[in-house]
Amino acid sequence: MIKVYSSAPLSFQGQKRRFIKDFKEVLKKFDNITTVVDLFGGSGLLSHVTKRERPDVRVVYNDYDYFCDRLANVAATNEILSRIxxxxxxxxxxxxxxxxxxxxxxxxxSEYSEKGYVDYITLGSSLLFSGKWAKTFQELSKETMYNVVRKADFDVSGYLDGLEVVHKDYRELFAQFKDDKDVLFLIDPPYLATDVVSYENYWKLSDYLDVLKLLVGTKYVYFTSNKSQIVELCEWINTNASIGNPFKGVEIRTQQNSLNYHTSFTDIMLVRE
Incomplete structure (x- = not known):
């Protein structure tokens, strides 16, 4: 019997488990597709659900964060937790x-880190307060620990079965399929104005806006958050497109400020004479 996961088998920031029911309903509407490309694959949950719901289509899971490495090392993770x-x-x-x-x-x-790969994100989910993340031993060692270790081992069996796993920049992968009219793109970039500490790369506003270019002339399922206010921004631009860039040619000065030892922000002053 094929196992169907309703959430990723290992902790991952931003997985879409609460959207699964709606996502399944939406998939049924695309009866003329042959391929689904998950550009920002994350934990692979959307790809997994797609393949289980639509075994007839090719599913390409872009594992840019190398979630597959965490899955491959689950035995070591379970061993560490069994000792903890x-x-x-x-x-x-x-x-x-x-x-x-x-x-x-x-x-x-530390003993296991000297031997090789350690999944700090999964260990952190078992030892840190909800919402806290650690990607290195140094980060984990600075955090207060809580007894939230799960009692059972993690089971990841069959999670990636049937998926075509790639590790590419989303733009490169999109270029491969953009001219195919039978492709559905799953587009779930890191959210703006949301904590993305567990992702591999810093995500800027310009990166987020660049993704919008992929929505033109394609079939897609796109995810965002009300914190990003991207829908409102696009509506405003559509209404006020004639003003162009009001900051073009301005002088920019910045000042770095710190809220505490691990949080900082940059104040920006823009001047036009």
Whole structure:
């Protein structure tokens, strides 16, 4: 029996598990497609669901974040967690891990980091407060730990079955398929004005806006957030296109400001004489 996942088998920031029901309904409308290209594949959940719902189509999953490496190393992740669980005996569920046990946990993880690959994102989801992420041992060692380790091992069996997995810049992948009228593009870029710390690359406003060019003349399912206000922005531009770029040719000065030790922002002053 083919296993169907309703969420990614390992933690991933921004996966679309709450959209799965709607997404399945939308897929039924595209009865004339032969290929689905998941440009910003992330955890691969949309690709997985697409292949299960539409086994008749080719599904290309762009695993730019190399989620497949985390899946491939799940045995090591499960082994690490199996050694951590006894350390946490006596620590109340969802409570802060005391210093002594915390030091033991870090020693276990450090041992595995010296051997090779460690999935810090998955480990972090089992040891950090909800919403916290760590991608390195240094980041994990700075965070307060909580006993939120799952009791069962992670199971990722069959998750990528049937998918064509690639690792490319989304623009390169889009160029391969843009002239094919039987292709549906899944477009789920990192959201603006949203924490994207677990992604591999910094995502600027210009990067986000560049993606909009892919929507012209293509079949697509596009995801965004009300925090980005991209729909409102496009409507405003459509109404006020005649003004052009009001900042063209201005003098720009910046000042770096810090809110705390891990959060900073840049103030910008623009001047036109």
């Amino acid at each position: 669980r006894p350390v946490l005996q006596g620590v109340e569920r969802e409570k802060k891990v005391p210093a002594e046990q915390r030091a033991q946990i870090l020693a276990i993880i």
